[in-house]
Amino acid sequence: MTNVAIPPKKYRRIGVGVVWDRDRQRILIDRRLPEGELAGYWEFPGGKIEPDEDVAACIKREVQEELAIEVEVGDHLITIDHEYETLKVSLIVHHCRHISGEPQAIACSEILWVTVDDLDSYQLPAANYQIVQALRNKI
Ligand SMILES: Nc1nc2c([nH]c(=O)n2[C@H]2C[C@H](O)[C@@H](COP(=O)(O)OP(=O)(O)OP(=O)(O)O)O2)c(=O)[nH]1
Numbered sequence: 001m002t003n004v005a006i007p008p009k010k011y012r013r014i015g016v017g018v019v020w021d022r023d024r025q026r027i028l029i030d031r032r033l034p035e036g037e038l039a040g041y042w043e044f045p046g047g048k049i050e051p052d053e054d055v056a057a058c059i060k061r062e063v064q065e066e067l068a069i070e071v072e073v074g075d076h077l078i079t080i081d082h083e084y085e086t087l088k089v090s091l092i093v094h095h096c097r098h099i100s101g102e103p104q105a106i107a108c109s110e111i112l113w114v115t116v117d118d119l120d121s122y123q124l125p126a127a128n129y130q131i132v133q134a135l136r137n138k139i
């Protein structure tokens, strides 16, 4: 019998922001680039938490890098553990308040302000349906 070593899945902690407009009516979603992981899916802005970075600092930095806007990171909404085929993620999701700047599609292909109801019309990564559920429960 041969023992085949299965490499462990990569694991990443991801900071994710639900960025509300000033009236708290709409949130920002962005469309991932047409290549790479989850190409073309719509998501909430965010990315990998770097060593020695706290979640709030990560979300603030990622939103700035991806959309060129300043946000204030607020309450925690939900943390979701999800396994994709080759990757395990923990999505640590916080509400954010838009402070300044006009969102620009820097590291994504499109940006939209949508209501929570509108979210059903966009293709989101599997893990995100729990975020949508949490938003519906808590509004
Ligand atoms: N940002 C974000 N990532 C999500 C969401 N839902 C979801 O499953 N993910 C997954 C997809 C990716 O595997 C991972 C986030 O990675 P990312 O590609 O945004 O990371 P990053 O901004 O640091 O990008 P990079 O270093 O690869 O350029 O989390 C979501 O709503 N927003």
Ligand SMILES: [Mg+2]
Pocket: 045, 046, 047, 048, 062, 066
């Ligand atoms: Mg990202």
